Amino acid sequence: MKVLVPVKRVVDYNVKVRPKSDGSDADLANLKMSINPFCEIAVEEAVRLKEQGIVSEIVAVSIGVQQAQEQLRTALALGADRAILIATDVAIEPLAIAKCLKAVCDNEKPDIVLLGKQAIDGDNNQTGQMLGALTGFPQATFASELTLSADGATVKREVDGGLQTLSLTLPAIVTTDLRLNEPRYASLPNIMKAKRKPLDSTTPEELGVDATPRTSLLNVRLPAERQAGIVVEDVSALVDKLKNEAKVIS
């Protein structure tokens, strides 16, 4: 079976992002960029499926600026076989990303597409579901366990009330949640090897996708700051404050 794993280049999850001084957008200048953590979980899952002999080929794909090659090399170092960069300087939205991925699916004919459930920059949580709509593939979002066979995929999902299990026909879309696996670190030999793995480059235009944004970002601002509180001496002082000052308990 063949797996397609889209990965996104995002600001590293440890970095605190602030608005630009004119409030027009997030200020990403000189910040550390990484592979989106949920995408990393998707790559790891694909690699484990390959190690189990269920999957024979892993294709990583990224849509974004030229430097997203770095995140594709990371995916290759973790075990992807080859990579495709869909290069664009447009601040591309989930709908256009899904359209690019649909075009890749038409060419590559994967049995399963494994994506992160959301990217930690835009926090949209849309791309997998949109790709499901465009391809007509069934979807299992927020996966915490995946069982794949030639007959289909069985997926345990993290939902608001607990866990839900779905069965999907193939090809299928699965988006990853945090508990699906714990990604490995790339070893130095694998990082070296990844440099020689094939990385093709295309563009949304070459794939026939109009990436013109449908929304415009009017501004970004910091949220209202919480006033710093106080440190209380002991439990009885805390209870007193909650009862008599905050009045949140009686």
Next chain:
Amino acid sequence: MSTLIIAEHDNASLKAATLNSVAAAQAIGGDIDILVAGSDCQAVAEQAAQIAGIARVRVADNAAYANALAENVAPLIVEIAGDYSHILGTATTTAKNILPRVAALLDVQAISDISAVISGDTFERPVYAGSMIATVQSSDAIKVITVRGTAFDAAASDGGSAAIEAIGSAHDAGSSSFVGEEVAASDRPELTAAKTVVSGGRALGSEEQFSMIYQLADHMGAAVGASRAAVDAGYAPNDMQVGQTGKIVAPDLYMAIGISGAIQHLAGMKDSKVIVAINKDEEAPILSVADYGLVADLFVALPELEAAL
């Protein structure tokens, strides 16, 4: 303008989360309809009809919609989408699963997790784990939106008498099926709607010791939350995770016990009215957002607290 709200329900009763979307729809303005897609879900429709200010409740009652499978419900919504300028759902795992699929079928860019309505086409939403609030304007004819529940006060659940209309069509894609679910039965209040939340972190040290959190919560009539670290470590189930990618809560009182306060956790609770943090590390970031911090060993402080309340 007219808005369609996707009802959140379990086929037996309407979930209160629906009322937050009603409030967001009222902020947008225009007629409001509610779609109840389910199986044997007539009771839900009747409840929805009682919400104040609803024009129509449209019910699609068919076995294909029993488990809210996106492959079946999305085409149903698309079928009636032409009647509306806005399609809304509260950002639960159900709506987050279905509405982007609807948006792509309609060829529109969905807007996730709005925290304020500026106008019919302009909305605020948190980005980068709530580090910033973005104002976005949509140029699409139909706005497909998920609503951050904590950002909109629930609309009144009674006082209305909307007409109930049936939708006959059944969309059954046949490509996905429901196998089962593991839902923890609990008498505690629902995490996202509770007035008080007691949350535990990695410092609880084990699943057994995490029971101290349940004990305090039950004593206070509170819901139980957990940090990602506590869930990853297996101390608490996934549906209790509060944070950027878990549940967003904004109770009157949030008690963070043994939680250091990573930005991803703060993203899920910093809109709480009063925040209490109990942590033995006086440098813990949670203390910088807490109204009341107590630097103490939680294993000493929790029994004292329970006795004092």
